[in-house]
Amino acid sequence: LPCSPRFLVLHRFLVLRLFLVLRCFHVLRRFLVLRRFLVLRRFLVLRRFLVLRRFLVLRRFLVLRRFLVLRRFLVLRRFLVLRRFLVLRRFLVLRRFLVLRRFLVIRRFLIIHRFLVLHCFLVHHFLVLCCFLVPYL
Numbered sequence: 001l002p003c004s005p006r007f008l009v010l011h012r013f014l015v016l017r018l019f020l021v022l023r024c025f026h027v028l029r030r031f032l033v034l035r036r037f038l039v040l041r042r043f044l045v046l047r048r049f050l051v052l053r054r055f056l057v058l059r060r061f062l063v064l065r066r067f068l069v070l071r072r073f074l075v076l077r078r079f080l081v082l083r084r085f086l087v088l089r090r091f092l093v094l095r096r097f098l099v100l101r102r103f104l105v106i107r108r109f110l111i112i113h114r115f116l117v118l119h120c121f122l123v124h125h126f127l128v129l130c131c132f133l134v135p136y137l
Contacts, residue, residue, distance in 0.1 A: 006134070010127050017123060021116055032109060036102075043098065050087065057083070 061076060 007131055010131055014124060014127055018120060021120055025113070025116060028109070028112065032105060036105070039098070039101065043094070046094075054087070 057080075061080065
């Protein structure tokens with residue numbers, strides 16, 4: 001019966017359980033957002049460091065160019081072309097890693113969400129069955 005004390009206790013338990021599951025889900029989402037922010041910040045600090053390093057290397061190159069002969073200048077230019085290629089490759093590897101990491105975080109979040117939904121569904125049906133079957137036993 002909907003007004004029986006047993007039903008009210010079970011209903012209160014279900015509501016409390018649902019509230020706790022939603023709260024856990026909310027905390028997990030806040031953690032994932034914070035983690036994504038920290039990863040982005042780390043990436044920006046690394047990029048700033050690479051820009052500063054590139055600027056220092058260019059400045060050093062300009063100072064050296066004044067004193068070097070043509071042959072040394074050509075060797076240095078070849079070195080810079082190679083370095084640019086390596087920096088570009090490093091950036092592409094980092095970007096691929098970040099995309100893969102974002103995919104894994106989203107996948108983990110979806111798996112946890114699916115588990116929570118299934119858990120709530122099973123607990124709810126078990127309690128509903130108990131409410132309707134217990135009086136007949």
